[in-house]
Amino acid sequence: MKYLGLYFSGTGNTKIVCLKAKQELEARGHSLETVDVIKDEVKSLEGYDGLFVFYPIYGFNCPKPVIKYVKKIKKVSNKIPCVIMKQSGEHLFWNNASSLYLTSLLKRRNIVLHNEFHYLMPYSFIFRHTDYMAHKMRTVMEGLLPLDLDLFLKGKDVRMKRFLFDRTFAFVLRIQWWGGRFNGLFYKVKKNECIKCMKCINDCPAHNIRLKENGKFKFGYQCLMCQRCVMYCPKHAIKVGLFNSWRVDKPYTFKEAQFEKESHPRYCRKNYKRYFEESENRIAESKLN
Numbered sequence: 001m002k003y004l005g006l007y008f009s010g011t012g013n014t015k016i017v018c019l020k021a022k023q024e025l026e027a028r029g030h031s032l033e034t035v036d037v038i039k040d041e042v043k044s045l046e047g048y049d050g051l052f053v054f055y056p057i058y059g060f061n062c063p064k065p066v067i068k069y070v071k072k073i074k075k076v077s078n079k080i081p082c083v084i085m086k087q088s089g090e091h092l093f094w095n096n097a098s099s100l101y102l103t104s105l106l107k108r109r110n111i112v113l114h115n116e117f118h119y120l121m122p123y124s125f126i127f128r129h130t131d132y133m134a135h136k137m138r139t140v141m142e143g144l145l146p147l148d149l150d151l152f153l154k155g156k157d158v159r160m161k162r163f164l165f166d167r168t169f170a171f172v173l174r175i176q177w178w179g180g181r182f183n184g185l186f187y188k189v190k191k192n193e194c195i196k197c198m199k200c201i202n203d204c205p206a207h208n209i210r211l212k213e214n215g216k217f218k219f220g221y222q223c224l225m226c227q228r229c230v231m232y233c234p235k236h237a238i239k240v241g242l243f244n245s246w247r248v249d250k251p252y253t254f255k256e257a258q259f260e261k262e263s264h265p266r267y268c269r270k271n272y273k274r275y276f277e278e279s280e281n282r283i284a285e286s287k288l289n
Protein backbone atom coordinates (compact mmCIF):
# COMPACT_ATOMS: atom_id res chain seq x y z
CA MET A 1 0.00 0.00 0.00
CA LYS A 2 1.08 3.56 -0.66
CA TYR A 3 0.63 6.11 2.14
CA LEU A 4 1.27 9.80 2.51
CA GLY A 5 2.61 11.08 5.84
CA LEU A 6 2.22 14.75 6.84
CA TYR A 7 4.33 16.03 9.70
CA PHE A 8 5.17 19.18 11.58
CA SER A 9 8.00 19.10 14.07
CA GLY A 10 9.25 22.04 16.11
CA THR A 11 12.31 20.56 17.75
CA GLY A 12 12.53 17.17 16.04
CA ASN A 13 10.56 14.75 18.24
CA THR A 14 7.66 14.36 15.80
CA LYS A 15 10.07 13.77 12.96
CA ILE A 16 11.57 10.88 14.93
CA VAL A 17 8.09 9.34 15.27
CA CYS A 18 7.35 9.92 11.58
CA LEU A 19 10.60 8.30 10.44
CA LYS A 20 10.01 5.34 12.72
CA ALA A 21 6.57 4.84 11.15
CA LYS A 22 8.11 5.04 7.69
CA GLN A 23 10.74 2.46 8.59
CA GLU A 24 8.13 0.08 10.06
CA LEU A 25 5.76 0.46 7.11
CA GLU A 26 8.58 -0.23 4.68
CA ALA A 27 9.61 -3.29 6.68
CA ARG A 28 6.05 -4.56 6.07
CA GLY A 29 6.20 -3.95 2.31
CA HIS A 30 4.33 -0.60 2.25
CA SER A 31 5.55 2.90 1.49
CA LEU A 32 5.20 6.21 3.33
CA GLU A 33 6.00 9.37 1.42
CA THR A 34 6.75 12.01 4.06
CA VAL A 35 5.71 15.65 3.68
CA ASP A 36 7.00 18.47 5.87
CA VAL A 37 3.95 20.75 6.04
CA ILE A 38 6.20 23.80 6.31
CA LYS A 39 8.54 23.19 3.39
CA ASP A 40 6.75 20.89 0.98
CA GLU A 41 4.09 21.50 -1.64
CA VAL A 42 0.47 20.56 -1.00
CA LYS A 43 -0.13 17.10 -2.43
CA SER A 44 -3.19 15.55 -3.98
CA LEU A 45 -4.26 12.45 -2.06
CA GLU A 46 -5.57 10.73 -5.22
CA GLY A 47 -3.68 7.50 -5.74
CA TYR A 48 -2.74 7.06 -2.07
CA ASP A 49 -4.25 4.28 0.05
CA GLY A 50 -4.28 6.36 3.21
CA LEU A 51 -2.97 9.34 5.09
CA PHE A 52 -0.80 9.49 8.21
CA VAL A 53 -0.63 12.74 10.19
CA PHE A 54 2.15 13.28 12.75
CA TYR A 55 2.11 16.25 15.10
CA PRO A 56 3.28 17.47 18.51
CA ILE A 57 0.54 18.66 20.83
CA TYR A 58 0.86 22.39 21.51
CA GLY A 59 -1.48 23.83 24.13
CA PHE A 60 -3.81 20.80 23.83
CA ASN A 61 -4.12 21.41 20.08
CA CYS A 62 -2.77 20.36 16.74
CA PRO A 63 -0.21 22.92 15.48
CA LYS A 64 -1.47 25.55 13.12
CA PRO A 65 0.81 24.65 10.15
CA VAL A 66 -0.82 21.19 10.01
CA ILE A 67 -4.30 22.72 10.00
CA LYS A 68 -3.28 25.21 7.29
CA TYR A 69 -1.86 22.44 5.12
CA VAL A 70 -4.92 20.20 5.51
CA LYS A 71 -7.23 23.07 4.56
CA LYS A 72 -5.45 23.19 1.20
CA ILE A 73 -5.87 19.47 0.46
CA LYS A 74 -8.50 18.75 -2.20
CA LYS A 75 -11.35 16.34 -1.49
CA VAL A 76 -10.54 12.82 -2.69
CA SER A 77 -13.06 11.01 -4.88
CA ASN A 78 -13.13 7.79 -2.81
CA LYS A 79 -12.86 7.62 0.97
CA ILE A 80 -9.41 6.79 2.33
CA PRO A 81 -8.37 5.98 5.91
CA CYS A 82 -6.35 8.24 8.15
CA VAL A 83 -4.03 7.44 11.06
CA ILE A 84 -3.03 10.16 13.52
CA MET A 85 0.18 9.69 15.45
CA LYS A 86 0.58 12.55 17.88
CA GLN A 87 3.13 12.90 20.62
CA SER A 88 3.60 15.18 23.56
CA GLY A 89 5.17 15.73 26.95
CA GLU A 90 2.30 14.31 28.98
CA HIS A 91 -0.25 11.61 28.36
CA LEU A 92 -3.21 13.39 29.95
CA PHE A 93 -6.72 12.90 28.56
CA TRP A 94 -6.99 16.68 28.08
CA ASN A 95 -4.79 16.15 25.06
CA ASN A 96 -7.33 13.82 23.45
CA ALA A 97 -9.30 16.63 21.88
CA SER A 98 -6.27 18.04 20.08
CA SER A 99 -7.29 16.25 16.89
CA LEU A 100 -10.98 17.25 16.84
CA TYR A 101 -10.70 20.14 14.42
CA LEU A 102 -8.16 18.31 12.28
CA THR A 103 -10.36 15.22 11.91
CA SER A 104 -13.39 17.29 10.97
CA LEU A 105 -11.35 19.00 8.24
CA LEU A 106 -10.10 15.63 7.00
CA LYS A 107 -13.60 14.14 6.99
CA ARG A 108 -14.82 16.91 4.70
CA ARG A 109 -12.10 15.79 2.30
CA ASN A 110 -13.19 12.12 2.42
CA ILE A 111 -10.23 11.21 4.63
CA VAL A 112 -11.68 9.23 7.49
CA LEU A 113 -10.03 8.74 10.87
CA HIS A 114 -9.46 5.05 11.64
CA ASN A 115 -6.72 5.11 14.23
CA GLU A 116 -5.31 7.62 16.66
CA PHE A 117 -2.21 6.98 18.76
CA HIS A 118 -0.47 9.16 21.33
CA TYR A 119 3.16 8.71 22.43
CA LEU A 120 5.05 10.32 25.24
CA MET A 121 8.12 12.25 24.12
CA PRO A 122 10.23 14.78 26.05
CA TYR A 123 9.18 18.33 26.60
CA SER A 124 10.49 21.06 24.31
CA PHE A 125 8.91 23.62 26.61
CA ILE A 126 8.09 23.99 30.32
CA PHE A 127 11.13 22.01 31.55
CA ARG A 128 13.87 19.76 30.27
CA HIS A 129 13.51 16.07 30.94
CA THR A 130 16.63 14.19 31.98
CA ASP A 131 18.55 12.31 29.30
CA TYR A 132 17.53 9.11 31.08
CA MET A 133 13.83 9.98 30.70
CA ALA A 134 14.19 11.16 27.11
CA HIS A 135 15.83 7.86 26.16
CA LYS A 136 13.14 5.89 27.98
CA MET A 137 10.33 7.80 26.25
CA ARG A 138 11.84 7.22 22.83
CA THR A 139 12.50 3.52 23.50
CA VAL A 140 8.90 2.99 24.60
CA MET A 141 7.56 4.89 21.58
CA GLU A 142 9.72 2.71 19.31
CA GLY A 143 8.32 -0.40 20.99
CA LEU A 144 4.68 0.71 20.78
CA LEU A 145 4.58 2.16 17.30
CA PRO A 146 5.02 -1.15 15.40
CA LEU A 147 2.24 -2.71 17.50
CA ASP A 148 -0.06 0.22 16.76
CA LEU A 149 0.78 0.07 13.09
CA ASP A 150 -0.17 -3.59 13.02
CA LEU A 151 -3.56 -2.74 14.54
CA PHE A 152 -4.19 -0.33 11.68
CA LEU A 153 -2.95 -2.76 9.03
CA LYS A 154 -5.18 -5.51 10.44
CA GLY A 155 -8.19 -3.17 10.24
CA LYS A 156 -8.63 -2.71 14.00
CA ASP A 157 -9.76 0.85 14.61
CA VAL A 158 -8.45 2.70 17.68
CA ARG A 159 -10.02 6.00 18.72
CA MET A 160 -9.36 8.24 21.70
CA LYS A 161 -12.01 8.82 24.34
CA ARG A 162 -13.39 12.34 24.38
CA PHE A 163 -14.44 14.13 27.54
CA LEU A 164 -16.66 17.13 28.05
CA PHE A 165 -13.95 19.43 29.35
CA ASP A 166 -11.11 18.49 27.02
CA ARG A 167 -12.97 20.15 24.11
CA THR A 168 -13.28 23.36 26.11
CA PHE A 169 -9.65 23.12 27.18
CA ALA A 170 -8.52 22.64 23.60
CA PHE A 171 -10.58 25.58 22.39
CA VAL A 172 -9.43 28.02 25.07
CA LEU A 173 -5.79 27.00 24.90
CA ARG A 174 -5.28 27.40 21.16
CA ILE A 175 -1.89 28.83 22.05
CA GLN A 176 -0.70 29.42 18.51
CA TRP A 177 -3.81 31.38 17.65
CA TRP A 178 -3.13 34.08 20.24
CA GLY A 179 -0.59 33.57 23.04
CA GLY A 180 2.26 32.34 20.87
CA ARG A 181 2.03 35.24 18.47
CA PHE A 182 1.78 37.76 21.27
CA ASN A 183 4.55 36.18 23.36
CA GLY A 184 6.73 35.92 20.24
CA LEU A 185 6.98 39.69 20.14
CA PHE A 186 8.84 39.57 23.45
CA TYR A 187 11.55 37.13 22.41
CA LYS A 188 15.01 38.64 22.86
CA VAL A 189 18.55 37.75 21.87
CA LYS A 190 21.23 38.31 24.50
CA LYS A 191 23.59 40.32 22.38
CA ASN A 192 26.70 39.58 24.45
CA GLU A 193 26.25 35.86 23.96
CA CYS A 194 25.03 35.72 20.34
CA ILE A 195 27.72 34.83 17.78
CA LYS A 196 25.53 35.83 14.79
CA CYS A 197 25.67 32.31 13.35
CA MET A 198 22.17 32.95 11.82
CA LYS A 199 20.97 29.47 12.72
CA CYS A 200 17.82 30.78 14.39
CA ILE A 201 16.97 32.93 11.37
CA ASN A 202 17.60 30.18 8.84
CA ASP A 203 15.75 27.47 10.75
CA CYS A 204 12.65 29.32 12.01
CA PRO A 205 9.69 27.56 10.35
CA ALA A 206 7.64 30.78 10.43
CA HIS A 207 10.43 33.03 9.05
CA ASN A 208 9.73 35.12 12.10
CA ILE A 209 13.27 36.28 12.96
CA ARG A 210 15.33 38.87 11.15
CA LEU A 211 18.50 40.79 11.79
CA LYS A 212 18.02 44.51 11.39
CA GLU A 213 20.59 46.81 9.84
CA ASN A 214 21.51 48.09 13.28
CA GLY A 215 22.55 44.53 14.24
CA LYS A 216 19.53 43.91 16.49
CA PHE A 217 17.27 40.88 16.16
CA LYS A 218 13.60 41.45 15.41
CA PHE A 219 10.99 38.80 16.23
CA GLY A 220 7.74 39.24 14.32
CA TYR A 221 4.08 38.38 14.89
CA GLN A 222 4.17 34.91 13.31
CA CYS A 223 5.82 32.92 16.10
CA LEU A 224 4.55 29.33 16.38
CA MET A 225 6.16 28.88 19.79
CA CYS A 226 7.83 25.78 18.39
CA GLN A 227 11.01 26.42 20.41
CA ARG A 228 13.35 25.43 17.58
CA CYS A 229 15.33 28.67 17.72
CA VAL A 230 15.68 28.38 21.49
CA MET A 231 16.68 24.73 21.67
CA TYR A 232 19.21 24.81 18.85
CA CYS A 233 20.88 28.16 19.51
CA PRO A 234 24.50 27.11 20.16
CA LYS A 235 24.93 29.88 22.73
CA HIS A 236 21.57 29.57 24.55
CA ALA A 237 21.18 33.23 23.72
CA ILE A 238 17.42 33.42 23.10
CA LYS A 239 15.00 34.51 25.80
CA VAL A 240 11.41 33.26 25.42
CA GLY A 241 9.49 36.41 26.26
CA LEU A 242 7.01 36.01 29.09
CA PHE A 243 7.72 32.26 29.37
CA ASN A 244 11.48 32.47 29.74
CA SER A 245 11.51 30.19 32.78
CA TRP A 246 9.94 27.45 30.61
CA ARG A 247 12.64 27.36 27.97
CA VAL A 248 14.45 24.14 27.12
CA ASP A 249 17.67 25.30 25.59
CA LYS A 250 19.58 22.11 24.96
CA PRO A 251 18.58 19.44 22.40
CA TYR A 252 17.95 15.86 23.50
CA THR A 253 20.50 13.33 22.33
CA PHE A 254 18.26 10.34 23.18
CA LYS A 255 21.37 8.39 24.13
CA GLU A 256 21.16 5.85 26.93
CA ALA A 257 22.01 7.56 30.22
CA GLN A 258 22.32 6.85 33.93
CA PHE A 259 19.19 7.35 36.03
CA GLU A 260 18.90 10.93 37.23
CA LYS A 261 16.11 12.55 39.23
CA GLU A 262 13.86 14.77 37.13
CA SER A 263 13.93 18.50 37.86
CA HIS A 264 10.15 18.26 38.51
CA PRO A 265 9.87 14.77 40.02
CA ARG A 266 6.24 15.13 41.09
CA TYR A 267 5.01 16.54 37.78
CA CYS A 268 2.58 14.11 36.10
CA ARG A 269 4.18 11.36 38.18
CA LYS A 270 1.15 9.04 38.25
CA ASN A 271 0.41 9.68 34.62
CA TYR A 272 3.94 8.82 33.50
CA LYS A 273 3.99 5.73 35.70
CA ARG A 274 0.74 4.45 34.21
CA TYR A 275 1.88 5.15 30.66
CA PHE A 276 5.19 3.32 31.12
CA GLU A 277 3.64 0.36 32.94
CA GLU A 278 0.87 -0.15 30.39
CA SER A 279 3.18 0.35 27.42
CA GLU A 280 5.97 -1.87 28.72
CA ASN A 281 3.47 -4.65 29.52
CA ARG A 282 2.04 -4.42 26.03
CA ILE A 283 5.49 -4.56 24.44
CA ALA A 284 6.51 -7.51 26.65
CA GLU A 285 3.29 -9.41 25.83
CA SER A 286 3.82 -8.90 22.11
CA LYS A 287 7.25 -10.51 22.40
CA LEU A 288 5.72 -13.60 24.02
CA ASN A 289 3.18 -14.06 21.20
Ligand SMILES: Cc1cc2nc3c(=O)[nH]c(=O)nc-3n(C[C@H](O)[C@H](O)[C@H](O)COP(=O)(O)O)c2cc1C
Nearest residue numbers: 010011012013014056058059060088089090123124
Ligand atom coordinates in the same frame (compact mmCIF):
# COMPACT_ATOMS: atom_id res chain seq x y z
C1 LIG B 1 4.17 25.79 22.74
C2 LIG B 1 4.15 24.39 23.24
C3 LIG B 1 2.99 23.91 23.82
C4 LIG B 1 2.95 22.59 24.29
N1 LIG B 1 1.78 22.12 24.80
C5 LIG B 1 1.70 20.83 25.20
C6 LIG B 1 0.47 20.32 25.69
O1 LIG B 1 -0.55 20.99 25.70
N2 LIG B 1 0.46 19.04 26.10
C7 LIG B 1 1.57 18.25 26.09
O2 LIG B 1 1.49 17.09 26.51
N3 LIG B 1 2.75 18.71 25.60
C8 LIG B 1 2.84 19.98 25.17
N4 LIG B 1 4.01 20.45 24.64
C9 LIG B 1 5.16 19.55 24.56
C10 LIG B 1 5.37 19.02 23.13
O3 LIG B 1 4.19 18.43 22.63
C11 LIG B 1 6.48 17.96 23.17
O4 LIG B 1 7.63 18.48 23.74
C12 LIG B 1 6.80 17.43 21.79
O5 LIG B 1 7.63 16.30 21.95
C13 LIG B 1 7.50 18.44 20.87
O6 LIG B 1 7.63 17.86 19.60
P1 LIG B 1 8.49 18.49 18.41
O7 LIG B 1 9.93 18.33 18.81
O8 LIG B 1 8.16 17.67 17.21
O9 LIG B 1 8.06 19.90 18.28
C14 LIG B 1 4.10 21.75 24.19
C15 LIG B 1 5.26 22.25 23.60
C16 LIG B 1 5.29 23.55 23.12
C17 LIG B 1 6.53 24.05 22.46
Ligand code: SF4
Nearest residue numbers: 194195197198200233
Ligand atom coordinates in the same frame (compact mmCIF):
# COMPACT_ATOMS: atom_id res chain seq x y z
S1 SF4 C 1 21.24 30.91 16.84
FE1 SF4 C 1 21.82 31.97 18.74
S2 SF4 C 1 23.94 32.53 18.42
FE2 SF4 C 1 23.12 32.04 16.40
S3 SF4 C 1 22.37 34.01 15.58
FE3 SF4 C 1 20.64 33.07 16.62
S4 SF4 C 1 20.71 33.90 18.70
FE4 SF4 C 1 22.70 34.30 17.80
Ligand code: SF4
Nearest residue numbers: 204223224226227229
Ligand atom coordinates in the same frame (compact mmCIF):
# COMPACT_ATOMS: atom_id res chain seq x y z
S1 SF4 D 1 10.70 32.42 16.49
FE1 SF4 D 1 11.53 30.55 17.39
S2 SF4 D 1 9.79 29.67 18.53
FE2 SF4 D 1 8.94 31.22 17.11
S3 SF4 D 1 8.40 30.05 15.26
FE3 SF4 D 1 10.49 30.81 14.97
S4 SF4 D 1 11.82 29.14 15.64
FE4 SF4 D 1 9.76 28.74 16.47
